[in-house]
Amino acid sequence: MRAVYATDLSAAIEAAMGTETCLECLERYGIGTFDLVTVTSPNVTAGMPGSDVSRRTRAALDRQRGLLEAEGFEVQTHVVRGTPHRRINGLAERVDADLVIVGSRGQSPLERRLIGSTAKNVARSTVRPLLVQRIVEREDDHEVANEHLFERVLYATDFSENAERAFDQFDRLQTATKEAMLVHVTPPARRAESDAVSDAGERLAALADDLQNRGIETQTQVREGVATEEILAAEAEFEPTTILLGTRGRSPMRRLLLGSVSEDVTARANANVLLVPPRAVR
Template identity: 60%
Template sequence: MKAVIATDLSAASEATIENETCLECLGNIGIEEIHLVTVIPSNVHAGMPGMDFEKRRRQALDRYSTVIENAGFDVETHVVRGTPHRRITGIAETIGASLTVVGSRGKSPLENRVIGSTARNLARTTETPLLVNRVEREADEPDLLESHLFQRMLYATDFSENAEHAFELFSVLKNATEEARLVHVQTPKDPGLPEDANPEMRLDELATQLEAWDIEVETEVREGDPADEVMAAEADYEPSTTLVGSRGHSRLRRLLLGSVSEDIVARANGNVLLVPPGAHV
């Protein structure tokens, strides 16, 4: 399996790449080959005085490559120009990546209302599962908030087809996951369930599948706004990563703001693993 790790060479990206436990977690789920990608913005030109961005970025990627190779992975590096989320998505599709990883400091509640960060744009457009790896927000040399990426998972489901598709990722995560909490949020109009359906029973069925892999499982049904309740569940459970599916039935999803999955990516305190429709799991 291949993974793309996107880096802007910031302290947040460096924390993701240089954390040995983080790399070990990727190996535990079957990642063998890592592609490091850094994007030079289109408006930055090589001829600008005092700015040899490409050379500096290649030197930085060479340092990162050594760390990753020493952890036992095959590594390729890519220094490209363009719009970051578009180039990252394009490379992931071209190489057939099973996962894209991007580090993020997260934002304040006010900043969360502004769509523009690479992580959030990737959440809107990615065609492969996306891991948003959260680091400390204020530190000059930040640490990862959770270095054991998949050890303790929170899975949020509305029982839609795409949520079920996201659940299938546990077949890959099982070698790295020890505990999981499965959460469904009931709303007045719940399109994912027929009127006579029992959400507790549906969650128990999913739990049985995970328990067969020796994963310790809890289930919970909440009521209210889906994004708010998933964030409350995250605060209560303190998972390594929150796993969620993104509906994205058409290109219109790239133009519409405020989906539950985007809100979770923007607001979560910890890591988020987002699985888009049709992604190879």
């Protein structure tokens, strides 16, 4: 399997690539080949007199390539110019990637995390599963928020077709995941509808049985309230290493856009987020 790994050549991304446990998790997911891509500004002219932008970019990219190759991965490198999310997603489609990885840095470990503009735009337009990896900024260093990327997975579902597509990710996650929490949020207006809550509980239980049979210790919750807030509350209780969500397209005539719940959770969660877009219409 193949992953497009987006890098801005920063120390933060290098910290993630240098974390052996993270790379082992990606290997368990099935990744054997990386397409390491960095996107330069179209306004930067590498050929200007005295400019060594191209040389420095290539040297930094080769250094990061070495980190991945040292762990046994096959690596292809790409230096492209243009709008980052378009070039990253375009490469993912061109090489038929199974996963796209982007890093997201919080402003402070004590403040709510904010998804970066590149990660946000990639998420809004991706047609491939996307892992948004949290990288924590310390005073003079960086570290990943969760080394064991897929050890504890919080899966939130509204039982839609694309939520089911996101659940299929457990086919790849099962060798890396030890525990899972399955969550469905019932809107406040349906609080009195006990039949709806009971049905949701039964559907979650069926999914839990599936995961238990794969050797994943699983628990379920039917929560009541606003979806984003309840998913984040479940995160605070369960402390997952990754939140698994399906996204929704808003228009069949345009490139798929991230749904509001998925976008809010991705922006505010402390955990990594694995987003699964609707199946592309070819």
